[in-house]
Amino acid sequence: MKTPADPSLPCGIAVMAKASIPGRTKTRLVPPLTFEEAAALNTVFLKDAFANIAQASEAMPLRGFAAYGSIGEEAFFATLAEDPPGLIAAAHPNFGECLFAGIEGVLAAGCSSACVLNAD
Template sequence: MSTVAVAIICKTPAPGKSKTRLSPPLRPEECAEISACFISDLSATIAELGAEGDAEGYAVYTPAGSEAALTRLLPSSFGLVLQGEGDLGQRLDKGIADLLARGHVGAILINSDSPTLPKAVLRQAVDLLKSGDRAVLSPALDGGYTFIGLSRPHPHLFADIPWSTPDVYRLTLQRAREIELPIVELAPWYDVDDAASYALLEQELDGLPLAFAPADLARQPAARTAAFVRRRRASLTVAQPAQAGAA
């Protein structure tokens, strides 16, 4: 059976170097901890998809030398592919090319900030990449994309993109049109990378509806992330009465 590579593009978590835009509200050590939770939960979703027989999980990672720490967060079935040098566009382009070079019929790169990304959306992406040359994208709420999938390398998609701006998704669609590459847009999702999106994560984990998400889209449990959120809430609850008593 032809397989699609489904990969998280990530940095191995380390205090002071991971998810720094989440501080505040999180402390630097909590940023590294939640980053590990995100990678663990997203890789578990990918492993579930892989169990269906036509997808294989990977981490496209940095830095070199961090393999042992990263492997502890991943299912045993996952492969590791070291990121290339350069800006994000160059690293995405090389990541896609490296995965396709392993013999897969398609490759999907997912950001590491979306622990609750539904498996059903990835299922659609895998199916689409098995049936022709196209770009498959899930738009992110911040103007970027949660993942991009390709069945062939297309460097033009990543050229001259102002990364980390609200124009990323729009310009990626424009690049695809310029090379007449068919585009399939799937359900949007969100990145957890600042205080506002962390609050959205808490809302989702509390079972509240997400305004942008299709109502029939099955939720992912994101067990490690949910446990982190519960522990943090409990610690804040304990700290608040103590602070009030000291006052």
């Protein structure tokens, strides 16, 4: 579907994200890290991504989203930024479907364009 972008509407940026649960995030980093350290690193990456989106939104209309696969852990994402990101459930069997869900969710939220990114 191709439609002209409305410059008055924000561009939506969906960060592909998992809640920072020890043993379920960044497990390839264990060892040398512990599961707790790997989960803490995931949180730092996500906070940094949302801080960058917030800073960029001062110069242009942007809106941040968390396209998340950790169903049932939605409260975690409210802790990542002063202005919590919008939430888009993106739990699918393969990463391509997760990316597509992120883009669909951003556009369904009224954004004129969509971008998905990884926080690593």
